[in-house]
Amino acid sequence: MGADSSRILVPVGESSTFRNTVAYALREAQAGAEAGEPAAVHFVYPARWRALDGNAVDESAAATDLLERVSVWAEEDLEYDDEEETDVEVETAIVGADRYLFSPGDFADELAEYARRNDLDRVVVDPEFQPGGNAPMLRSFEVELTRSELAVEEAPVERQTTRTRLVARATPSKGVLTFGATYAFYLAIAGSLAPFELATGGLTALLAAAAFSNVSFVTSPSLRRTSRRLVRLMIFVPYLVWEITKANVTIAYIILHPDLPIDPEMRQFRGAVWGSLPVTTLGNSITLTPGTLTVDVDRDGLVIHTLTADARDDLAAGGLERAVRFVFYGRTGARIPTPVERESISLLGGDEETETPPELREDGD
Incomplete structure (x- = not known):
């Protein structure tokens, strides 16, 4: 068993290439089923929230909606022309909602554990899958997965070439918060509210906001x-x-x-x-x-x-x-x-x- 296995795990995440990744994994499993092999595709969403988190309801609903879409796509892709269905087992699941998943290794361990429990030995990864949300850690995530006994591959799907910007776009909210944090820190270190400290602190904070507001925050804070x-x-x-x-x-x-x-x-x-x-x-x-x-x-x-x-x-x-x-x-x-x-x-x-x-x-x- 290995790269040609028909028992496949697919990490789930919203992306422009995910639909094609789903289709590829289902085709691979279907080919195995036609050859008489046990075939299954499990689509698994690694949770980035906790059950009692403030945003858990919205994020859980979004994950459930995505998995429901996957189920619909699977029904469409696995149906024969004569309306007979293949022998491919399709499952969806959310994992890790009761754990802290921070690093690529955490996500990889959670998925590897799920694969062992369900007798899966091949992982097909969407090229644009980001287990940490906006954090670009796909390559490290794949490297961590390869340390397990699973056969890991990126889905061979076409995608638009993008270039990651080294810095994010500056926004008014980033500038205001960078200015405020710098000003407060400066005055706290100075230990005085004398006019000189107020003036020099304001100038320092203004320069810091102009130079670093585009790298101080990943996204624009509210x-x-x-x-x-x-x-x-x-x-x-x-x-x-x-x-x-x-x-x-x-x-x-x-x-x-x-x-x-x-x-x-x-x-x-x-x-x-x-x-x-x-x-x-x-x-x-x-x-x-x-x-x-x-x-x-x-x-x-x-x-x-x-x-x-x-x-x-x-x-x-x-x-x-x-x-x-x-x-x-x-x-x-x-x-x-x-x-x-x-x-x-x-x-x-x-x-x-x-x-x-x-x-x-x-x-x-």
Whole structure:
């Protein structure tokens, strides 16, 4: 089995060449079926969202719509003239919605795992498929796939030649945000609001916006959404400082206690946030709070070292997680079940779930 196999996996993503890629994969499977081989084509959409992400509903609906279109195309392409159908098994699926998929290796591992579960041994990749959305990582993605036992090939379809621009187009929103961020940073470093600092900071920020606004952001940010997030961030910071203060008092008590009552454990935490900035904010907030330390971020979430049972209870209660979701998704985004209620926090390397924090237990528990 290999490049001629009729059991095929096709990663799914919107592109100008995807329709032709679907047709090619189905023709290859159909040829195998006609030769008496077991034939199947699985169209799999690697999710770039989490189930509780603020944009999950829209993105999930778009993925479902694309897979439905694939099913219609398959019915059209596999139908004989005499209205008899081929023996090609066609399946569609969304994978990775419960995991953090960041790097090309993460996407490749998820698809390779799906292929093993479904006895698929050949991958046909759309030449314009981008597993990371707008991030151009197809070549690295294919390289990661070839490290598995799968036979990997790009669909031999025609496509329009394009040239990637080294920098993005500057827009007013990029300029305003670059100016504001640079100005605020300059004044924070200067530590003064004297006229000289205000003038030199404004000039520096203006030059930075003119020179770097086209490379500071991948896409044009929404000024309205960003402004709202900044306001919510100003509310979040005092809350985080308060949580850090409480944790510091607890850790100071433990250090001064003669028995040093610590109980360190590693926990796997599948936080309900998605995207580099929200995940980074949550991981850093956990690290800044004494008693917990974000050790790593992998496909299954955040790996967190907890020093005491109280630290684990706070983590399981989900206060920091809800606060971070409030910053990025608003008040409705903060109204979610706790990690314990979602069963999204567990002992690293085991199946044991964390105990319910005292404040979440019902009477009699």
